[in-house]
Amino acid sequence: VQLQASGGGLVQTGGSLRLSCAASGLTFSRYVMGWFRQAPGKEREFVGTVSRSGISTNYGDSVKGRFTISRDNTKNTVYLQVNSLKPDDTAVYYCAADNVISASDYDKPLQYAYWGQGTQVTVSS
DSSP: OOEEEEEOEETTTOOOEEEEEEEEOOOOOSSSEEEEEEOTTTTOOOEEOOOOSSSSEEEOOOTTEEEEEETTTTTTTTEEEEEEEOGGGGEEEEEEEEEEOOOGGGGGGGGGEEOOOEEEEEOOO
């Protein structure tokens, strides 16, 4: 299984980015996909998840209303649209996948079996 995250970069406060995570080696539509982020010196933080079908999403409190997760099961890809970026959003963003995770564990990094390598998002003030 491989998860390849991309789309990060340097952006000014208030800007936007679209992160992508391309999956291979798994039956993508059977996996819940999650996004997490980690800033230097901090624990990995839950950003959000999208259900197998793409119908349901969940978000961490710090990103609600600004970030949107979607997926395209025909392309084996999950997306994270990040808007109204703030310097506090600066972090490495990771995608994750699991096919047996329960809803109560969506925000727990250890419950995900597969991880991408991360893509850096830096927001300048």
